[in-house]
Amino acid sequence: MKNAMVMIQMKGITKTYHIGDMAVAVLKGVDLEVAPGEMVAIIGESGGGKSTLMNIIGFLDTPSSGSYWFEDQDASHLTDNQLAVIRNQKIGFVFQQFNLLPRLTALDNVCLPLVYRGVPHPQRREIAKQLLEQVGMGQRMTHHPPELSGGQQQRVAIARALAGKPALILADEPTGALDSQVSQEIMDLFKGLNSEQKITTILVTHDPNVGRQCQRTVRMADGRLSEV
């Protein structure tokens, strides 16, 4: 199963939810390979299983069956705590609604993943400062999220995703709540990170314009994945 050139290797992934006596199959056998440094868009209509697949890729959920290898590690049968550690060390999440903690400053929000990794206070502030400057938010480090525009909040969220030096950035509709001009700025930021720092990026979107800007696009429909 080992392949040094593959970061994500999924074979026959299924996910079935049981609601009462009813079994709802959301993923019906997904195969996916992502190489390090790739930038992949997962497109598809809502209800097609995009979010479920993203949750499994991002270790928020485990598949019902199938095999999932992440960086040469079998990731299909992990305990809740092991999943939390992998999320913390390997994955940088970016969400549609930014999901910053409103009570914390931009700086403290960026620090958060490092808090759970046990990085000491002065060091994580140093890292967070650098990242906020990198995403163009160096002037607003002490602002709270409600004081920032949507685009600014998403920049802070991207800095937070980068804080743990993740292997993979997983973005769920990252431009869904932004107008088209700001969307383009955020996309440029993702593209820059991918091309300059070779950060593997997977974007889930229903916006064809976003899909078009990625090297590779896959479509999720009715629980199955196909290359576009």
Next chain:
Amino acid sequence: MMPFAELVREALRSQATAKQRTILALIGIVIGIGSVIALVTVGQMVQLTSLQQFEQMGTNIITIQKGWSDKGGQKSQARQNITYGDALDLAHQVPELQLIAPYTTTWGQPIFHEEPLDMPLLGVSPAFADINKLELTRGRFISALDGYSFLGVLGAGAADQLAKKGVNDPMGQTIFFKKQGIKIIGVLKRVEDGGMRPYEINPGIIIPIHTSFLFGTQRNVNEIMARLAPGAKRPQVFAAIQRFFNQRQPGMLIQIRSAEQLIAEMAKQSRLFTLLLGAIGSISLLVGGIGVMNVMLVAVTERRKEIGIRRALGAQKMDIEVQFLVESVTLCLVGGLIGMSLGVGTAYVLAQMNQWVFFVSGVALALGIGVSSAIGVFFGYFPARQAARLNPILALRDE
């Protein structure tokens, strides 16, 4: 695992945002801890104060009184009172009684300038001043040479009574009792009430014991106060006293009380008091704890999204559980600290009002901190576990 300092910072930060609800929940804790601390402290202060009073007089003081028959109502033919003669003989028969001071109390209405006074008369011998550690502000005390003379020493309260009538210097004044004029020859300093001292000292007029016999029909004494010789063994001395009275009057009941015995009784009483009032405090703490649990449950529901975000960023279940536990403990500790200062303040005011010795024991402070933390853990555990068990995917989707 999240570092501890970060947890506390986070806990304070989230409490500050929910101010009103937090304050409401805290009231129960504040009142509960406040009353527990006040009560424990008051109990300890009362105990210390009375112990100090005993120590002023010495713990080797005993009092001997006639006992009360358990055959209630039935009076036996034999005389049942202790007489002055008994007291004098007792001193010879039981040499371990180093100093002996029988005294009488006479109630009636002394008259001063044709107005009645409310003062008891205490008939004493000179040893009374020594045993009760009495000090004079003016004049002299009763002496052995005073015999049957009509002389009196005023207690501090009695002197105040005269001062209210405009007599600032009672020395040489005459108070009439049963048409006999008693000339005031001294004034006592105020003594602390309680302990072994007869409570009539402050409000009373102290006269020679023989003079007091002139006002009554018999030579009975109210009580014999005595000081034990150093090293005297109490059980043996008490047995000797019993024997003495049994020889005098077969079947006579007497009651001997020692300072030690009173101290033990008082300690027992104040323990009971502390326990009882502590129980009342515990009830407010229970109510406060339930309030804290409610606040925490609401906080968990309101912050589902935050929990989801933290879990996505790598927080383990334990991290979330500890975060909410620290929050509830911090909440209770804040309430506890406010309650403790309130309790100590109350105790201080009570001490000032009652002239107790003010002190706060480390035990009381440790109790306050310990109990508030324990309440935080106990009532925070269930909400914290609920927070930890949230499904991160569902929590993230929360609006």
